[in-house]
Amino acid sequence: MQFRLEKKLQPSKKMLFATPVLAVFLTMILGAMVFTTLGFDGLSAVREIFLTPIINSLKWQDLAVKAAPLIIIGVGLSIGYRANVWNIGAEGQYIVGGLAATGVALLTHDLSGWWLLPLMGIAGALGGMAWVFVPAFLRTKLKVNEILTTLMLTYVAVQLLNFLIFGPWKSPTSYGQPQTVLFNSDQILPYIIPGTIVQAGAPIAVLIAILAWIIMSRSVFGFQVKTVGSAPNAARYGGFSENKTIWLTLLIGGALAGFAGMLEVAGPFNRMVPQFPSGYGFTAIIVAFLGRLHPIGVLFAGIVLAITFVGGEVAQTTIGLPNAAVGLFQAMMLFLLLAGDVLVRYNIKIVRAKR
Amino acid sequence: MTNFNRRNVLKIGGAAAMLPLIGTKAFAKKDKVKAAFVLIGTPDDNGWNYGHDLGRQEMIAALGADRVETTVVTNVAEGPDSERVFRELAQQGHDIIFGTSFGYGDSMLKVAGQFPDVKFEWATGYKTAPNLSIYNARFHEGRSVLGTISGMMSETGIGAYIGSFPIPEVVMGINAFHLAARKANPDFITKVVYVDSWFDPAKEADAARALIDQGVDIITQHTDGPAALQVAEERGIIGGFGQGADMSAFAPKAHLTSIIDIWSPYYIKAVKSLLDGNWKEGSSWEGIAGGEVVIGPYNEKVPADVVAAAEAVRLGIIDGSYHPFAGPITDNKGELRVEAGDIIDDGEFWAVDWYAEGVEA
């Protein structure tokens, strides 16, 4: 028995919503089975990873904090991916955005005022854009593959961070440890909900997703991006410049990643440390795909990923599920979600092998 | 199990007399303590995390499983991820939470502020709070012993020190090692290689190769795991040392001795004080004398006179006659940093950013 894929004329709306839910359920069932076979308490593992973060209201703030950068970066990436522009170096743009914001914070450390945070935000976005400038330039002028250049520059960004933290930016008051000074109170994001750890990053993430949705569905730009991505020839006839689209989508992706970097360093971190690169840029790629490259989808995908991170920690602390098992669990869910994608875009026809 | 005999009552009375200003909660005796340990890696790294987990197990053995219950969280990234874990543990009703990495500090201080009834213990930290203590070990004292062995045993007179990043603890480990080696061999040179990675065994092994190829015949490392030691074994040089734990299984011939981190005395003390209701904010920095830094068994190939000299340094540190950083100390740029008769004291320790004369870094 073989099967064959046939492209649907329109992506199935029903499947678009059904498959992520299906995949999560399948992960729960399979996960429980696999972990029981491995000698863990499979049912509890699934409960702690998937349900506790949703049921336990104390965990909601953690979800918000963890999901915000994933959503912001994911939204930026999804716009590019729609146009077939493959920026996979968001991690680097996130780091440089955080560094640029830190630079501004250190320069203005003796100052105060409401304008410090917006300035840092602009610096963060500009930093991310600067880091994606070279890949955009090379792609448009020389047709150099942006998948590779953006990835390479991510590693350079990590080295840049180390150079600054161990060198010129090292705090004189932290016992020689590699970290900057703490930002001053006007350089730290305000808490939005009293008594929680939810800072301005979370509502901004939601706002960005909604804004992106409106732009992508209502504006000429959104139409241009989608046309260049799905029908490049039509785009050319329609007078849309491919190069202009590449520039715009890469810069938007870089700016959002860099901005997310600023929100992180001015939010939960409050200073720059060597541990700042936490893989958000890479995880956001997965978030973008789970969200079907749709801003609202990305919003939900970011929350789902955050649930598995937060739930994974709960499972570690309550039932002693090893950290590695949590990683396995996440990978399984991603595989199933990606597999489910096929139902959205294709009809599966079972065919008998021709002899 | 409540054990309310007179001796305990007296102890509580004593604590109350000492700490008149701390709220009543501090005096609540507990039948059972729920303790949590947050690790940056996994306990099977044969180094830093292994040491802390061993300390935890010995603490349970000493206090009894009916009196203490533990949770271990591994591979917790520093930064906001750790903040979440600390809050999660506090919410689950843990009484005391040990965070065993420097980078957890900001998160622990934040969460400690939100959970005033939960005690926090920050390893290698530098800032305390009413419910947050810090603890560290004087690893550099062990380095003095290793340096003594190296200075006496090295034939080329060149030793090596492989570190991750130049943080003060590593810098001072290098200085302690080197100063001790120079006492035995005034021309001793210590070559320092930083691998610029928190964890990369293959790179550590290659660093060891690079050092051995350039005349080093004794290696010490400030990174977790036996990578450098295994290269020492493979190349047949005079040897190397275990770091954090005994690593002789990895290099039976090259493993001269080891610095073993023993955290159980501190863990027992901290949890016991909580059981007794007299935990208080503090800063602990014990070394060889306190039993937190232990020199492992010596390899049989270490000559008797070297063992004797090493033991003399070890005992000298315990009775105070040997100080790892006794002057005069000149740095490797020729500047006199510590006058004869002076020492680098605990306060100055963390500000040292220079290497002693003869260190090539």
Added chain:
Amino acid sequence: MNVDLTIAIIITMVGASTPLLFAALGELVVEKSGVLNLGVEGMMLTGAVVGFAVTYTSGNPWLGIGAAAIAGASVSMIFAFLTLSLSANQVATGLALTIFGAGFSALFGKPFTGKPIDIFGSVFPPALSEHPYLRVFFDYSPLVYFSLFMVFAIWWFLQKTRAGLILRAVGENDHSAHSIGYSVLGVRYGAIAFGGAMAGIGGSCFPLILTPQWVEGLTGGRGWIALALVVFAAWRPGRLLAGAYLFGLIATMELYAKAAGGAFRIIPSELWASLPYLATIIVLVLISLRHKISSSAPACLGKPFIPN
């Protein structure tokens, strides 16, 4: 610099380069068939842990290498099924494969941490492997010679065999290859399995020839460097060999320079560490200045193929 030290540097450099060479050779074949598998790091970790476990249990490194190859190929089949049969996005699936490999290797490797094995070193008599000059040819693990053989074998396969021509055709123009009657998906399945096996062997180099132990995260991100290397080499096996040794040399020289002390230290180590990546970008630019990009990068790289 004297001869002894030069020889020593060469030997260390070759060791450091060999896992990169294996993994990158495998990825080169995968990319030539038009598939971009970003899961190299995950497959290397899988190979490293399985290679260690089998060598430790059996005492036979050859069995370990074979098992590492099988393990790498097996996990790569998850990627192949998702991206080929279900035409899932290759970038996302590759990243998921890396997460999977990291989790799997950590979990599977738990019982094997803290256990030593013997290094799988030179099998030549000491007269050769310890000779002051000849050791530059003989003081290597059999894995090193095997990697060199594979460079040649893959070059020969891609350039001189009909099967290699088909594989390249599939990577350049999948629909034409399909219409002539070749099984695009079949070829790509084969290429991915081969790439997985090579990444697995590359991973097994870590416990077998570099640092004879297993510990979580042992490969330290080399899978990503291997990806860079393929591009650096402009998808050519010969250049890949040169590139792998150049990357290995940069990493090795950093350590030798630090150990030597003195003037070398003027270069910040962060710059050393950035060099392979910056060099790769420069090579990409040079390629595209000299040719059209299509003459080096496989035209169908990263695009799913759906037979009509």
